[in-house]
Amino acid sequence: MxxxxxxxxxxxxxxxxxxxxxxxxxxxxxxxxxxxxxxxxxxxxxxxxxxxxxxxxxxxxxxxxxxxxxxxxxxxxxxxxxxxxxxxxxxxxxxxxxxxxxxxxxxxxxxxxxxxxxxxxxxxxxxxxxxxxxxxxxxxxxxxxxxxxxxxxxxxxxxELKSITLTMELNELRNQINPHFLFNMLNGIRALLHSDPDKADMVIMKLSEFLRYQLYENNEMKTLLRSEINFLSNFLDLEKLRRDNLTVNVESLAAATVLNHIFLPPNLFTTFVENAVKHSVSISEAASYIRVSIAVDANRLYFSCINSTDPGYIPSDEKNSGLGLANIKRRLELLYGANYTLEITSSGNEYNVKLTIPL
Incomplete structure (x- = not known):
């Protein structure tokens, strides 16, 4: 004060x-x-x-x-x-x-x-x-x-010039992330059209909900933390429909009242979850998993995303796989400067992302 x-x-x-x-x-x-x-x-x-x-x-x-x-x-x-x-x-x-x-x-x-x-x-x-x-x-x-x-x-x-430049760059980065996400979703639907048309129809219905979120909530400067968690949950549920051997878990360690009062820039976590979905594919169709955890403590938000990996699997769009991650790192720098931490570790069978941001 x-x-x-x-x-x-x-x-x-x-x-x-x-x-x-x-x-x-x-x-x-x-x-x-x-x-x-x-x-x-x-x-x-x-x-x-x-x-x-x-x-x-x-x-x-x-x-x-x-x-x-x-x-x-x-x-x-x-x-x-x-x-x-x-x-x-x-x-x-x-x-x-x-x-x-x-x-x-x-x-x-x-x-x-x-x-x-x-x-x-x-x-x-x-x-x-x-x-x-x-x-x-x-x-x-x-x-x-x-x-x-x-x-x-x-x-x-x-x-004022820095503020205008910052806003323009953030909008540009966010507009790059959205098509990148939709591109991966459409690739998944295309694969389902040949193997399981019924699931493809269900995926398309789910996708319409995502587009509604993108149109009405994602264009705002801030969105509710609860809305962002629901978006990630729906995204992972949608991916689970396409892959029978995938286990997903989205865990929120914050109280419901906290989730309804915290606002943050949209799509901060989408890229990490999207990468987890893409790299958790198993060539042998063995069981794979994605675990997302969000906690709030002392005016800071802690995000964690862990997924299983198959060392022998190489995504078809590996050449462009760094675009989303590079964009989200730049967004974090513009939004929080040096007040955030991002740790990405990878072992033979697991990929771990830990992000901490101020609220």
Whole structure:
């Protein structure tokens, strides 16, 4: 909660600095903020009477004029174009001109006869060089403000671009996974049409349920964990209809209330289960198995998929078998960065996938 409040305050502060809607507020803060700082300097407080305020007006007006010339002319037209040496030279010239202008204005007031004699020549008088050295860093503060504004705006653009690119790549990867899954399903149906037409009809009916899921739920950014588990269960049941020697088991170790409240990107587990189906085929038609387990603990989800393997079996589409796995690895990287773990181990007779993702 505290982190959210801090992030909200930081975001509001950043918006105040860079958003055009708050331009008037920024100018007001700059104008009002500089006034007491200048007023409290010895160059103002060592005088009294009307001359103090006349001096304040001259110094304050000159500094504000230099700040706005710097922010609106020098920085965008010289500094941001990479002409840094020219910028420094022009900045010193600008400050020098205004130092001379301030000196003439103050001198005109003192020689007009309106300044008391004891204040004409104060004990401490700022010279041309000292005034220039002091004023240049003050003006450079506005350069830092403009630099910070530009950096934040560029950072926002980069973040937005990354978000758009991420969304496009995720959609592209997901759209590649769906046809890959359907391709394998249709291959299975084609084999059944010759060996067992009745089972082929049943498989086609089941396939219609999958297509319904793909159309109405899979296109969302998030789907319920229960829906994803049901999808995997139906998929494995469908495969079991095609293979009499296959044993499947989908186990959920989370409570029903948890399954109905957890949302996650769709088709995160489909590729692993699909590979388990494809590689669990036995040449000798011996008993094979696929075990899927999903558990939730401490805001993390643990997925496990284990299948039997036959070392002598080579899938017909072995050349393209890495497409789905490469895509799901890339999706996991885009979605979770370094906050997920994926372990894939293979022995002579078993293939094991373990995935852990944050919720």
């Amino acid at each position: 505290k982190n959210d409040l801090r992030e909200s305050k930081d975001k509001k502060l950043i918006q105040l600095i860079i958003d055009d809607r708050y331009r008037i507020w920024r100018h007001a803060i700059l104008l009002v903020g500089f006034l007491p700082v200048i007023f409290c300097t010895d160059e103002i407080l060592e005088y009294s009477g009307p001359y103090r305020y006349y001096r304040l007006l001259c110094v304050y007006g000159s500094i504000m004029a230099m700040c706005y010339v710097n922010m609106n002319v020098l920085v965008p037209r010289i500094f941001f174009k990479g002409r840094y040496v020219r910028y420094v030279v022009v900045l010193f010239l600008l400050v020098s001109v205004f130092v001379v202008l301030m000196a003439n204005l103050l001198s005109a007031f003192s020689t007009s006869g309106r300044l008391p004699p004891h204040l004409v020549m104060p004990d401490r008088k700022m010279g041309f060089y000292e005034g220039t050295v002091i004023l240049v860093p003050i003006i450079l503060v506005t350069t830092m403000i403009k630099l910070f504004q530009r950096w934040m705006r560029d950072n926002e653009r980069i973040t």
